[in-house]
Amino acid sequence: MSRADADTVTAATAETVAVAAGATAAGAGPAGSAAAPAGPRSATLPGFLSLFRSELTLTFRRARTMALLGVLAAVPILIGVVVRIETGHLHDGPNGPAFLAQVTQNGVFLTFTALATSLPIFLPMTVGVVAGDSVAGEAATGTLRYLLVAPAGRTRLLAAKFSAAMAFCVAATLAVALSGLIAGSILFPVGNVTLLSGDTIGLGAALLRVVLICAVVALSLAGLVAIGLFISTLTGSGIAAMASTVGLVIIVQVLDGFPQLAAIQPWLFTHDWLSFGDLLRQPMYWSGVWRDLGLQALYVAVFGSAAWARFTSRDITA
Numbered sequence: 001m002s003r004a005d006a007d008t009v010t011a012a013t014a015e016t017v018a019v020a021a022g023a024t025a026a027g028a029g030p031a032g033s034a035a036a037p038a039g040p041r042s043a044t045l046p047g048f049l050s051l052f053r054s055e056l057t058l059t060f061r062r063a064r065t066m067a068l069l070g071v072l073a074a075v076p077i078l079i080g081v082v083v084r085i086e087t088g089h090l091h092d093g094p095n096g097p098a099f100l101a102q103v104t105q106n107g108v109f110l111t112f113t114a115l116a117t118s119l120p121i122f123l124p125m126t127v128g129v130v131a132g133d134s135v136a137g138e139a140a141t142g143t144l145r146y147l148l149v150a151p152a153g154r155t156r157l158l159a160a161k162f163s164a165a166m167a168f169c170v171a172a173t174l175a176v177a178l179s180g181l182i183a184g185s186i187l188f189p190v191g192n193v194t195l196l197s198g199d200t201i202g203l204g205a206a207l208l209r210v211v212l213i214c215a216v217v218a219l220s221l222a223g224l225v226a227i228g229l230f231i232s233t234l235t236g237s238g239i240a241a242m243a244s245t246v247g248l249v250i251i252v253q254v255l256d257g258f259p260q261l262a263a264i265q266p267w268l269f270t271h272d273w274l275s276f277g278d279l280l281r282q283p284m285y286w287s288g289v290w291r292d293l294g295l296q297a298l299y300v301a302v303f304g305s306a307a308w309a310r311f312t313s314r315d316i317t318a
Contacts (some may be wrong), residue, residue, distance in 0.1 A: 048156050055164035059130060065168070068126040069175045075122055076114035076180030079103075080187045083110075106193050107184025108206050112280060114180035115173070115217055119273050123172055124249045127221050130168045131228025132245035133238045134161045135311065154312045162229055162304065169221040173214045181210065199282035209279060216276045220292055223269040223299030224249065230307040266291075269299050 059065055080103070087104050102109040135158075184190070193206035201209075228245040235241050249270070255261055256268050265271050272295065275288030 044156075048160060051156060051160035052163050055160045056167055059164050059168055060171070065130065068129065069172060072118060072122055072126060072172055072175045073179040075118050076110055076176060077183045079114055079117060080107075080110050080180070080183040084187045102194070102196075103184070104188055107186075107188035107190045108181065108193050108203070108210070110184030110188065111177050111180035111210055112213065112277075114176050115213065116274060116277070118176050119217060119220070120253060120270070123169075123176070123217070123221065124224055124270075125246050126172055127165070127169055127224055128228050128245035128249055129242045131165045131225045132232050132241035132243075134165055134229055135232035136235050136238045136241035155308060158229070158308055158311050162225060165225045165229065166218070166222060169218045169225065170214075173218045173221075177210060177214050195280050195282050196277065197281035201282070213276045213279055216279070216289055216293070217273075220273050220276075220296060223296040223303070226300040226303035226307065227269070230303040230310065233307050233310040267295070269295060271295070 083103050103113055190203065192200050192202055194200050224245070227248065228241070231244050231248075232238075232241045235244075252268050252270050256265050256270055272288050272292035275292045278285035278288050
């Protein structure tokens with residue numbers, strides 16, 4: 001972790017301690033007396049929101065986070081420029097996957113192509129870095145112990161970290177999608193969109209599908225966030241947690257490519273990541289998407305519970 005990131009973590013942690021202590025104090029009556037029956041319940045949500053805002057600040061204030069988003073935004077631009085140069089003419093489609101072949105016909109498809117390219121590699125790596133560093137990074141800098149001094153509760157803190165990591169998933173997905181949409185509009189014609197099924201829809205309907213697919217892609221990373229958070233509770237080294245999370249993504253992707261492992265592949269959290277392509281048909285096919293989101297929910301339940309069990313019983317000494 002760089003010096004700038006360390007200073008950011010320290011400042012944001014101090015802010016988190018302050019808001020957590022304030023939220024807890026708000027539930028107490030005058031002179032430290034017990035709160036009214038509705039007090040603790042009503043203070044729970046504001047207290048969580050305060051922690052969530054602080055975690056968002058901690059995540060997006062880091063120079064590393066902004067650099068990761070910048071790299072993701074550069075991927076669609078690079079794809080668009082390469083396709084534009086290789087085709088040489090807007091009406092000469094390149095050989096390749098269905099998404100890529102559609103790009104020269106309509107720039108909106110650069111968004112889908114960029115998401116399909118980024119989801120197996122770039123998106124999970126950036127998410128793995130953020131999720132893996134969420135707890136271990138603060139333990140490594142010595143700020144986690146001071147953060148837990150505030151009586152905010154470890155469960156609430158862990159939930160805030162998970163929510164902040166999911167917010168990064170949304171930001172990362174939008175960085176790819178918006179960059180692809182802008183680059184596609186500049187490099188290629190934009191108008192009515194011909195779907196993979198051969199049906200044509202208007203530009204407005206196509207943009208609604210962009211929003212829908214972005215939501216599906218962001219939610220598809222939830223299982224990885226839970227795994228990264230769990231790994232982050234196992235070690236006090238942010239680098240080790242990030243490397244382990246990213247390494248696990250690579251291993252699972254490799255396993256998903258062996259035909260001999262067909263029996264276990266449907267249970268791998270990466271298996272149905274590209275199922276969002278079924279939403280580019282008329283009518284939309286939801287079976288693969290629901291299977292993917294259901295599997296992500298299962299991973300969140302299992303590894304989220306494991307992270308909670310580890311984090312709530314962990315002796316924080318650093």
